[in-house]
Amino acid sequence: MKYFLRLSRENLILAREEVISLMKTKKFKLVDNFLIIDEKINFDLLAYTFEVYKFVFYSDKLNIDWNEIIKGSYKVEGENAIKYADIIWNKLKKPKVNMKKPKNQIQFFKIGGKILCGILLKEIKNNFEERKAHRKPGYYPMSLNPKLARAMINLSRGNIILDPFCGAGTILVEAGLMNKKIIGNDVSEKMIKLSKINLKYYKIKDYNLHNYDALKLKLKVDAIVTDPPYGKGSYATINAEELLGRFLKIAGKMLIEKGRIVFTFNKPVKIPKEFKLVRKFKIYIHKSMNKYIYTLEKWK
Ligand SMILES: C[S@@+](CC[C@H](N)C(=O)[O-])C[C@H]1O[C@@H](n2cnc3c(N)ncnc32)[C@H](O)[C@@H]1O
Missing domain, CATH: 3.40.50.150 (Vaccinia Virus protein VP39)
Incomplete structure (x- = not known):
């Protein structure tokens, strides 16, 4: 599975290196403060990461079969959420929106001219x-x-x-x-x-x-x-x-x-x-x- 992590801008290089230190492979892509990786690590250990997402796409187009991506209830969050929620609703055969406890939280981030989209897997709260x-x-x-x-x-x-x-x-x-x-x-x-x-x-x-x-x-x-x-x-x-x-x-x-x-x-x-x-x-x-x-x- 492919993931992306939203890193703290407090010290981006430290945030990135911390993740890489826990990886076996050293394959990653950093876009703005998002690190895209192919490997599962013990995400809970991280200090300078806010959330972990299942990677859906990073592109300037939204050509995607949402029926394959969203299984069960969902809600849409992030930049231009209302616009994307509309698009998704129209593409899904049986849309099941749940704003309180969705099975999938679909998150959109606008980075430069592209859109990074993922499904929230976990928020890392270490109570420092x-x-x-x-x-x-x-x-x-x-x-x-x-x-x-x-x-x-x-x-x-x-x-x-x-x-x-x-x-x-x-x-x-x-x-x-x-x-x-x-x-x-x-x-x-x-x-x-x-x-x-x-x-x-x-x-x-x-x-x-x-x-x-x-x-x-x-x-x-x-x-x-x-x-x-x-x-x-x-x-x-x-x-x-x-x-x-x-x-x-x-x-x-x-x-x-x-x-x-x-x-x-x-x-x-x-x-x-x-x-x-x-x-x-x-x-x-x-x-x-x-x-x-x-x-x-x-x-x-
Ligand atoms: C900057 S403080 C460490 C603070 C620690 N990281 C913390 O968060 O509490 C450095 C420590 O080194 C100890 N220290 C100084 N000289 C030492 C030596 N030669 N051997 C062992 N400890 C020493 C001091 O007593 C002091 O507690």
Whole structure:
């Protein structure tokens, strides 16, 4: 089956890459903020996708046998819905409109001179607002945005996720809610306590937490997703840049072949020879801060 996804314009490249990371094939077409793909993935995991549609057509013509497309009740939504509803009504042998609970929601989007048409399959609601730092019992103001945390986990493609600088556990909570195996670490005992409080609050029971300097970790994982200290206001045992540089070397030993590390930093980073760069994004955090999101993959 062919699908299309309506992506958030907040960061279109990140939204697109997140989907592609979950795909086996890399076949896709991006039109405006719609991604057309041939493959079913676990859509519920996505952070920067609003809805998923079954692809019907992308064309400037409406020559289509609606009797083949619409089985059962339907309603028409989107741009020029009234016009299209009329056309469909006239073409269907037995039109069964249901505005409240239709079996098919036919959706139209006008993109340039063409029409993208689909049947709504699902709206993705991950309630990120409810998991922002100030809504969590283990409050830490330097916490990562949960939506970004989830996209980073998707970029990592991992099932066993290590966050070596876990703070109050934003990445761990998101990964736990995605049913990943989670391992957290932080040098601060206070932060480990906050992570525990937050994990408990979201009823995540299966996790491992360590309280070491990240430079001393010796583990084997298939992905590392992390938001390390970056200087100003966020505590680091040594200079933040040096800490990240030294940690990346260790990450090269902890990751399995082709394992990925996805991390944030406030400046461009030199990629160590153990890794190849998969992607680098610039993300707006607030007025005075942009961050880079790096996805690195361990060489074979
Ligand atoms: C930016 S914060 C992480 C915030 C986290 N992503 C969250 O959402 O709560 C960085 C964390 O790194 C920890 N840290 C600093 N130096 C460390 C080290 N050498 N090893 C492990 N953790 C360290 C700090 O205690 C802090 O909790």
